[in-house]
Amino acid sequence: MQNRREFVSVLFRGTMLTGLTLLSGALIFRKKSGEFCSLDFKCESCSKSGSCTLAEAAHLQEMVWQLDPAKCIQCGRCATNCVMTPSAVKCTHVYAMCGYCDLCGGYLKPNTKTISTAAENQLCPTNAIKRKFVEEPFFEYEIDEALCIGCGKCVKGCGAFGNGSLQLQVRHNRCVNCNECSIARNCPSEAFSRVPASKPYLLKGIENNTSKKTAEG
Numbered sequence: 036m037q038n039r040r041e042f043v044s045v046l047f048r049g050t051m052l053t054g055l056t057l058l059s060g061a062l063i064f065r066k067k068s069g070e071f072c073s074l075d076f077k078c079e080s081c082s083k084s085g086s087c088t089l090a091e092a093a094h095l096q097e098m099v100w101q102l103d104p105a106k107c108i109q110c111g112r113c114a115t116n117c118v119m120t121p122s123a124v125k126c127t128h129v130y131a132m133c134g135y136c137d138l139c140g141g142y143l144k145p146n147t148k149t150i151s152t153a154a155e156n157q158l159c160p161t162n163a164i165k166r167k168f169v170e171e172p173f174f175e176y177e178i179d180e181a182l183c184i185g186c187g188k189c190v191k192g193c194g195a196f197g198n199g200s201l202q203l204q205v206r207h208n209r210c211v212n213c214n215e216c217s218i219a220r221n222c223p224s225e226a227f228s229r230v231p232a233s234k235p236y237l238l239k240g241i242e243n244n245t246s247k248k249t250a251e252g
Contacts, residue, residue: 097232100216104202104239106226109187109194113203116218117185123210124185124203124218126163126178132200132240135173140196141189142166142176158192160184180206199240207235 102113102124113124138150142164147156152166163182167175178201185203193201219227230237 098229099205099207099212099232099235100210100219100227101205101230101235101237102203103226103228103237104190104199104204105237106224107187107190107203108224108226109191109203110223111186111188112221112223113185113187113218116221118213118217119209119211121183122185122218123206125180125183125206125209126185126187126189127202127204127236127238128176128178129200129202129238129240132198133176134198134200135169135175136197137172137174138196139166139174139176139193141193141201143192145192159189160186164189176201202238204236204238207232 114122117123142158143150143156144158149156154162157164161182161184163179163184165177165179167177169175187203190199190201190203193199216227
């Protein structure tokens with residue numbers, strides 16, 4: 036038989052244990068709900084550790100596939116090796132670099148007799164580049180990504196005869212982020228790598244590589 040003192044002692048310990056269990060559960064639930072980030076590192080998007088939610092931190096740590104245009108040799112495999120049809124790799128136009136050339140090496144075939152929008156003069160096999168007059172002697176070139184197959188012919192022409200403002204990039208609104216990218220596996224220049232989802236584009240030649248006109252899908 037327990038005496039009164041032993042009974043009160045057991046009851047007190049049980050109450051304390053229950054309280055600690057409930058407190059731990061509340062903290063775990065609060066953490067899982069995404070209120071606090073307890074990861075001990077500085078995010079690129081904030082100035083101090085632990086200031087974003089767990090969901091935001093997970094997104095910042097997520098890795099995606101991207102193509103480094105500085106390594107790309109425009110081999111054409113992006114158009115044929117992607118699991119998506121057409122490819123998730125698209126030509127992007129870095130307008131900040133473009134010379135708005137009348138004689139555009141990315142738009143016109145080499146040795147073209149006349150500078151015009153005629154199909155036989157265009158370098159792109161799917162007519163994905165739209166040429167628009169701005170003012171003499173400038174023209175703007177816009178990529179119709181729905182038609183682009185990622186073959187890189189325009190990119191090669193722009194790099195050979197222009198300033199390289201046309202560049203290939205993986206579009207994440209199309210890419211399914213395969214565990215092993217089939218293009219990366221067959222890329223002869225090893226231009227594909229995993230990059231943080233918080234900085235998904237690797238455009239060369241400009242400082243801000245997530246500008247609205249080049250990064251939105």
